[in-house]
Amino acid sequence: MHSAPDVSLASCHFWAANWGLYNASDPTPASLTSAIGHMQRFVADTAGWAHALGLPVALMEYGLGRDAWGKGAGLLAYQPETPVTHRDAYFAAVCTAARDSGYVGTAFWAYAGEARPPKGPSAEQSWTGDPPHEPAGWNSVFDRDASTLDVIRIRC
Numbered sequence: 662m663h664s665a666p667d668v669s670l671a672s673c674h675f676w677a678a679n680w681g682l683y684n685a686s687d688p689t690p691a692s693l694t695s696a697i698g699h700m701q702r703f704v705a706d707t708a709g710w711a712h713a714l715g716l717p718v719a720l721m722e723y724g725l726g727r728d729a730w731g732k733g734a735g736l737l738a739y740q741p742e743t744p745v746t747h748r749d750a751y752f753a754a755v756c757t758a759a760r761d762s763g764y765v766g767t768a769f770w771a772y773a774g775e776a777r778p779p780k781g782p783s784a785e786q787s788w789t790g791d792p793p794h795e796p797a798g799w800n801s802v803f804d805r806d807a808s809t810l811d812v813i814r815i816r817c
Contacts, residue, residue: 668716669716669717670716670717670718670719670765671707671710671711671714671716671717671718671719672718672719672720672721673703673707673718673719673720673721674720674721674722674723675700675703675704675720675722675723675755676722676723676724677696677699677700677723677725677751678696678725678726682695682696682699682700683695683696683725683751685725685726685728685729685730685738685747686729686730687730688728688730693747693750693751696725696751697750697751697754700723700751700754700755700758701754701758704720704755704758704759704762704764705758705762708762708763708764712763717764717765718763718764718765719764719765719766719767719768720755720759720764720766720767720768721767721768722768722769722770723752723755723767723768723769723770724748724769724770724771724800725747725748725751725752725800726738726739726748726799726800727739727740727743727744727745727748727798728743728744728745728746728747728748729743736778736779736780736781736782736796738796738798738799739778739796739797739798739799739801740777740778740780740798741777741803741805741806745806745808745809748809749808749809749812752769752809752812752813752816752817753812753816755767755769755817756812756813756816756817757816759817767817769802769813769817770790770800771789771790771791771800771801771802772790772801772802773788773789773790773798773801773802773803773804774803774804775803775804776788776789776790776801776803777789777798777803778796778797778798778801779797789801
């Protein structure tokens with residue numbers, strides 16, 4: 662399998678919160694620092710495996726929700742007005758780790774643009790990029806997330 666001639670790229674995903682490596686309700690740096698450490702080891706390991714196979718590698722999915730503490734608790738955690746301080750630091754660390762490990766690229770999940778999640782319980786479908794089994798807006802980067810968009814533009 663590792664020598665299949667039609668395989669031209671290794672790819673991986675890293676989901677700190679989904680994998681229990683980040684606590685979105687912890688406003689201290691502890692959980693963020695731990696998640697970044699796990700991500701850095703994962704990126705270095707997967708780069709080593711891919712390069713040993715002679716393949717370029719890309720991080721095809723990663724994300725982190727908004728600051729889900731204080732005013733960001735509950736459904737507000739998915740709204741554009743909720744801060745993204747931890748996400749911005751995490752995205753910057755992801756892009757640095759990927760670049761330093763020889764990745765050919767990264768793709769954050771997901772750009773929601775002008776879409777907005779519902780502000781309360783709703784059966785309405787919201788096209789924010791999040792899959793149906795996750796809350797709408799959980800990992801969304803909105804068009805007004807200037808700081809996150811700057812991190813992506815400058816660091817990635």
